[in-house]
Amino acid sequence: MPFPERLIEQIRQKVDLLELVGEVVALKRVGRNYAGLCPFHPEDTPSFFVHPERGIFKCFGCGKGGDAITFVMEYYRMSFPEAVRFLAERLGIPLPTEEAGQSQQKSRHELLFRALRVAAQFYQQMLEAPEGAVARAYVLQRGLQSETLQRFGIGYAPDAWDALVRHLQRQGFHEVVLEEGGLVVRSEQGRVYDRFRHRLVFPIHDPIGRVVGFGARRLREEEATPKYLNSPATPIYDKGRLLYGLYQAREALRTNGYAVLVEGYMDALTLHQAGITPVVATAGTALTVEQLRLLRRYCQQLFVVYDADRAGQQATMRALELALSEGFEVKIVLLPEGEDPDSFVRAQGGEAFRLRMRHAVPFLDFVVLHYQRQGMLESPSGQAQAVRHVVRLIAAVPDRLLHDFLIRHVAARFGLSESVLYEELANQQRGRRSETVAARQPAPVPSAQRVHPPPGTKAMELLPEEQQLFRILLMNPSLWSEMIQGEGVTLVSEQAQRLWDVLCQLRERHPEPLAALVSDMELQQSEVGQCLMELVFVAEAPSSRWSELLLETPEPDARQILQESLLRLRLRRVEEQLHQLRQQYGQLHSWEEQRQLLQQIQQLALQRQHLLNQLSGGS
Template sequence: MRISDHIISEIQSRMDIQEVVSDYVSLKKKGQNFWACCPFHDEKSPSFSVAPNKGIYKCFGCGKGGDAISFIMDIEGLGYVEALKHLANKYGIEVEEEEATPDQIKEFNEKESLLILLDHARGYYKQLLWEDDEGQAIGLSYFKERGFSDETIKAFDLGYSHDKWDGFMKYASKNGFTEEMMEKAGLVLAKEDGKKYDRFRGRVMFPIHNPSGKVIGFGARILKKADNQPKYINSPESPVYYKSNVLFGMFQAKQAIRNEDNCYLVEGYTDVISMHQAGVKNVVASSGTSLTREHIKLMSRFTQNVTTLFDGDVAGIKASMRGIDMLLEEGLNVRAVVFPEGEDPDSYSQQLGASAFKAFLEKNSEDFIAFKTHLYLKDAGSDPIKKAGTIREIVGSIAKIPDAIKRLVFARECSQLMDMDEAVIVAEMNKMLIEQGQQQQKERERQQTRQRLDLDNSGSATESSPDAAISTLEKPEVDPKMIQERESLRLLLNYGQFVIKGTEEVDQLLADYFLHETDEVHFSHPVYAQILDMFKNKLVDGDVIDADYVLKHGTEPMKKEVIDLITERHEVSHHWTEKFDIKVNSERNDLKGATYANIVRLKLRTVRAVIKENLDKLKTAETEAEQVEIMEHHEALKKVEMGLAGILGVVTVG
């Protein structure tokens, strides 16, 4: 189905890039823009910029950029239509769809189809829980016995699956879904003979949502005793569900995590739900899988502070230490809470009640170094060998922290807790940091070797010339003319509608003046040329386009280039003028001069490109007459070059 043009226009007029991005990333204002660590790649220092006045985002690290629609497409892995629907739902816009042609129907990609199917499954299991006799008697009764309220059950979309082999299959088939699609979504299984049956049978259902609320999979707990059945099963990985990327409860918790600036990390579904009901809503779970860097990256979109919750089992806590070390490596601030022996977040929250449980978490939360030191010292007792191992274990965690100041603070705390000379702790930490650096250097060398071999296999470089491979990777050839073309478009996009003193000091639009003066100059870069043509075509109608127009009507390559052109990584603080009375020159103060200089540079670099082409012809000239003609042309071009260079005060070689 196709969304009507007037609905698309309404969505574009209503969407706010800051609001949209804030659903996924904690933004901090700096100057006119907002900044954060990029959600699309790993980084420690923020290089991801959101410009509300321009309606765009741009990462100066990985290069991703776009408007609110493209952000949703990238962050959720959605197609254009589904991204529009997502934004329409956010802003309460009713989507009117036009009848699609057969070709348009085929364009619906696999992910969108799977998401639609999984949402139907969510509704099916939820309906069984609330309206079916079996669902009420078994599923709903179980949730009530766990102490879950109706409000909590509905907030997490909990459901129930019939104890039948094909209950869901029949329902989904009636609604037009194929068995192949059901299998791909992980909702049915196939026997050796090819016959399919429901994966989830006789279980309470825990839908797993992505951060925007789309159901991407399910966890399910069996309620009957069955020797050959595991207590919990999960959806298998699919094109929309990757266990290492998903945290259970993140959709329900993200706003609370942002508000509290802290994320509680637990193990299971019921831990999350019970804590949520107890009023602690900033909680997520890794859902039975080991913590991954993707999990940590997801949490860090909303906060830099994570508190891990453990039951009283020492062996289990030690097994989870790798996860804490990973959190530290990613630069997050880590605290921990240990529950009394035999208790977990689910049982203890219900035992204490909401207010007492919150008080317990606040009182018993301690930073990771104190937590780990107390835990390991208690286990080591008076054994000197174990104590030495404990010191190395704790210092090893400190060494993983990327911030040098934090490392030194924790080293001092460690020395005090363990009654040891701080210098000994620091020396051991520095030794570990050197070892880490050596390992990282070896890994970089291995990666460079792999890259050289890849280039060799593709014919781009040879193993005998590794420097050529590195040069190809790190030093791409830059075309001076294309750089000037890019600068020309930057001026047009930012100032095209400004009035300047143009030809013969007559008031002109900057775009009109520029295009008139460069009428015979042709852009080499194909995307730049498309944008310039868009300017020319609209100017014929008396309209001057801007970046917003290209972002709405241009192709994806055009949009990407425009975002790069109008996004500035640095901006001058207003304090320079307001507080310190320091005058900062701006190109806005002399747009005529900036435009004129750019026109001359563009012409100069265009002439130099023609000179190079002309000399290349000389190499292949077959007759003396051709050579004479080329040299005469060369001399004429050099005169033009020298004239243009003289205007700019640039020295040229004859």
């Protein structure tokens, strides 16, 4: 059955959109809005804005916008019922009692999330049970404290073929759901058995804390099985789109403004336990663009700390270009040869690691050091190879202003002319354009105080006075009566007339047209809906008084600006009519026709003067 409208309205009134969005996007205050990098498309300059008091968001880059329910649906790829349930549970709002059999109508995703949550709880219980003695001894040996185990939900998969299967079936889950969630494997005979057995289990969470998959380390070193097993790709889990520990690190990432990127589960756990909390791990996959874009929503600086062996250094080199192309400021933390973050911190402590971070190497110096260690800088050909590699990385940096500084640094380091390096940079940039990952151009940096929508948006097709008019009515619905008093409203552009028709329809549905707009997802995605959403956030200054009208203007000021907008629109219409009549006057040959037309011109001129007097404060 559909959710009652009062429940939807209660959720919209109670939810804190700023907090909800802030869990996955680093937001900064801009006037009365909050701005950040859009979570729905890649960008280097923030074009995503949240208006917390109205409970709406808007991206001027990709056009997405709406309320809290829309955000949850878009970001977490939920259906409308799933998003409503998610927010209701988050806010402690009771849902209507489900009728018999209705639970079967829940989406497959909801069942998978619930199955993985129950599985994670089972693994945690098993770690504390007698069966988990070996696992407890292992985590003690690795120095993990109980607080860390609880915070990250570490568990133990029993040494049995069907311990989890039997537990979940007793909870009412069908084996098809378990298989789809990656919890079990089906044998050639058609029977299912536990995917993870006698392993330490690391739950993997999405950015809002839902368990979506697992990593698991073997506890028998002599076993001829992979040291680590990971959940397969499922409808709710793609290892290339998530980072281990991101959910636990999200606040530290925003607070510190940087991330420490490591490879393994234990690396992340040990650093976090040592107080280095803005740490995330790729855990089971090479670094991907999707992972970096997820991380970029929280911070801009990246410390890469991969293992200090040959494989780790090669992985660092691969990660550099990806991270630079996504707009990160990248530094590399150097560890003694043969060490990884986990072993280094356990041996020397967290303060020693922080000291290494303070002496982290900029990416250009790291590449040069890499070639130097290989002895390749001893020959001209080796130096040329190193320079080409460095310039390729510079070409990946979106900020063109940085190119000049970096090129000068390389020229000084290798004793080369800047012109030669710029020529190589141009070659590298042409090569990048032909690759599948096209070079991304930086957008202009927006003003710290104003929101400037991109040129060509539908809102810009309106006259300045029309923009004011619609925006005030959206933000101050109590002033709607001003529109039906006196001479009513005069609209000039065709776009304005279309918006007015839609606005009237919205007001028939709800006393606040903006509330009706954000509840109509189909309308939001339409051309007219996008235009109305833009008007809520746009703070450009088409008149001398518009700069005073931010996102919330006290009602007396808003009324005054509304009246001024109405007067200016009437003035535009009168001046347009005057222009047309004057053109006609010169084409008339009959004196009587000229006399009649002249009377009309004089009447319009009087109207024009009257409107000008009203605008100037006269009588």
